[in-house]
Amino acid sequence: MNSWLQPRFVPVVKAVSAGCNLRCRYCFYSGSQPEIKIMSIKTLDVVIKRCLSVAPNVHFVWHGGEPTVAGVDFYRIAIDMCHKYAVDGQRVTHSIQTNGTLLDEDWIKLFQQENISVGVSLDGPENLTNLTRIDASGKGAFSSIMRGINLLQSVNQKFGIIAVINALTIKHPDDIFSFMYSRGLSFAANPCVSGPDAPSSIKELAVDPVEYADFLLRLMDLWLETEDHTFKVGPVDDLIKAVLGGRPSLCRFNGRCHRYPTIDSNGDVYPCDEFSESKYLLGNARCQEFSEIFHAQPFHDYYSGRDSVLTACGSCQWLNVCKGGCMRMWNGRKSITTPQEHVYCQARQHLFQSVQNKLVSIGYMEKSK
Numbered sequence: 166m167n168s169w170l171q172p173r174f175v176p177v178v179k180a181v182s183a184g185c186n187l188r189c190r191y192c193f194y195s196g197s198q199p200e201i202k203i204m205s206i207k208t209l210d211v212v213i214k215r216c217l218s219v220a221p222n223v224h225f226v227w228h229g230g231e232p233t234v235a236g237v238d239f240y241r242i243a244i245d246m247c248h249k250y251a252v253d254g255q256r257v258t259h260s261i262q263t264n265g266t267l268l269d270e271d272w273i274k275l276f277q278q279e280n281i282s283v284g285v286s287l288d289g290p291e292n293l294t295n296l297t298r299i300d301a302s303g304k305g306a307f308s309s310i311m312r313g314i315n316l317l318q319s320v321n322q323k324f325g326i327i328a329v330i331n332a333l334t335i336k337h338p339d340d341i342f343s344f345m346y347s348r349g350l351s352f353a354a355n356p357c358v359s360g361p362d363a364p365s366s367i368k369e370l371a372v373d374p375v376e377y378a379d380f381l382l383r384l385m386d387l388w389l390e391t392e393d394h395t396f397k398v399g400p401v402d403d404l405i406k407a408v409l410g411g412r413p414s415l416c417r418f419n420g421r422c423h424r425y426p427t428i429d430s431n432g433d434v435y436p437c438d439e440f441s442e443s444k445y446l447l448g449n450a451r452c453q454e455f456s457e458i459f460h461a462q463p464f465h466d467y468y469s470g471r472d473s474v475l476t477a478c479g480s481c482q483w484l485n486v487c488k489g490g491c492m493r494m495w496n497g498r499k500s501i502t503t504p505q506e507h508v509y510c511q512a513r514q515h516l517f518q519s520v521q522n523k524l525v526s527i528g529y530m531e532k533s534k
């Protein structure tokens with residue numbers, strides 16, 4: 166009988182590290198694209214074997230950079246390894262986050278044969294997407310991305326969209342929603358954020374937390390007006406679920422960061438893709454079991470910050486919804502001793518209260534006394 170370390174484990178595997186065929190302006194590596202480093206098959210074998218030792222339910226998120234740069238055969242090998250190492254009754258699933266520009270029939274065949282969930286990065290209509298998502302020649306990538314999306318739609322492959330909301334697009338929630346909805350593209354609107362070590366180009370594109378909250382509230386209004394429950398808008402759907410007392414699925418709302426580590430192409434393990442720097446290194450999956458990484462001092466030092474924040478947030482009415490928030494919003498710090506003074510905290514309280522007020526106004530919940 167297995168002695169599992171966690172009930173569910175969601176490793177974000179950067180098979181090509183930060184390597185990418187695009188040069189998006191809000192990427193940390195914008196203007197200085199690093200050499201593409203594809204994970205060796207030997208490292209892949211060890212990483213998969215060790216990830217499968219953690220939990221009875223393991224979901225691999227293949228990320229980057231641009232993960233399709235590694236080629237279809239790399240992922241066929243990875244999935245064969247999963248079949249080899251998974252134990253009876255263990256649930257192993259996969260998803261991939263891609264810019265869509267390299268997709269072809271071979272990729273579609275892989276997605277469908279192995280039931281791989283697909284996410285495509287697209288920021289809205291052409292005039293908005295091309296402001297920041299550009300290729301190596303400086304040309305807007307919208308047409309190339311839409312070619313991949315059209316291919317997915319032509320074979321009824323399920324997929325979702327992730328839109329990075331940045332300083333150039335945050336004033337256009339109606340345009341973004343209208344574009345996505347008219348094409349049946351359920352999407353998640355993620356904010357462009359920057360830490361203290363981010364290049365100035367990213368800091369210029371980062372969005373204010375309160376402005377982002379208002380952006381989400383506008384999306385919520387637009388979504389509710391459609392009365393279309395088949396169309397999904399994240400994280401609005403997760404926010405509604407959480408405010409209504411349900412358990413949100415997104416890591417930024419469930420307070421379980423340790424279930425979502427990032428594994429780089431060389432096996433280095435980091436707490437999150439947003440913290441893939443040497444000062445946040447937790448260990449290396451090539452030479453360490455996760456049981457060792459989870460009990461080592463770097464792991465304790467990093468996540469103790471979340472514990473202190475949860476203590477400081479103990480009296481907040483939104484604790485069960487927020488769980489202290491996403492650590493990448495803390496300006497690169499591992500802890501905030503007074504979260505209520507942080508603009509991110511203020512923005513979240515404004516967001517949650519506004520969502521609750523809206524749900525009360527349309528009769529989805531009773532007004533709290």
